[in-house]
Amino acid sequence: MTFDLYVPKISELHVADRPRERLIRQGAESLSNQELIAILLRTGTRQESVLQLANRVLAFFDKIQDLQHATLEEITSVKGIGEAKAVQLLAAVELGRRLSRKQSTERYVIRSPEDAAAYLMPDMASLQQENFVVLFLNVKNEVLHSSTIFIGSLNSSIVHPREVFREAVKRSAAAIIFGHIGMKNQWRNYNLLYPQCYINFAFFLMAKLSLKVVMSLLVLSTAGSHLVFTNNKVV
Structure with missing residues (x-):
């Protein structure tokens, strides 16, 4: 016997416990991967809340790191994710990749x-x-x-x-x-x-x-x- 993890709808959460409000109050680092993706997706579908949709995106990829090499075709293959939502995710991933390079006005020096x-x-x-x-x-x-x-x-x-x-x-x-x-x-x-x-x-x-x-x-x-x-x- 298997049990599916219940993912609440946004409307079922207290206002203070919703992803956007928690980010404002506690900072982005306090949010789960599911909540961060939900904020990027913004809305769900008629059948699923944005949290449920975000949970399915995470389930589609073996690990969150796989998102950094995901293609538009792969992301849009997730039910409920169209091009607009996929583009939002890809843009966020690329921004994170660029920030991780710690770009500055000085060139990166290799010493080892x-x-x-x-x-x-x-x-x-x-x-x-x-x-x-x-x-x-x-x-x-x-x-x-x-x-x-x-x-x-x-x-x-x-x-x-x-x-x-x-x-x-x-x-x-x-x-x-x-x-x-x-x-x-x-x-x-x-x-x-x-x-x-x-x-x-x-x-x-x-x-x-x-x-x-x-x-x-x-x-x-x-x-x-x-x-x-x-x-x-x-x-």
């Missing part, structure tokens, strides 16, 4: 693998595939740009050197950091463990490479040479 991980994790924490990411740095180790060079399968990434060097030359990078993002259950001996994935970093200085040498590498790499990252190994 942990710094690189802190920079990448807001976007990478819930990935379902292996990714090969490159950070491009200036002479002060400040991040000029980050780029996902390749999105692999569940357990491997194939990376062509020409893609890495082409972008590095374009950005006038003094150094680059390779970030290979893999799923937790496929990794063993890498030194940075996060809730959803392991990160392996390789640091490569370009300061001593002349533009001519780099361009030569680009030409050589067009022959089809590539790196394959799979199950902890470069093959």
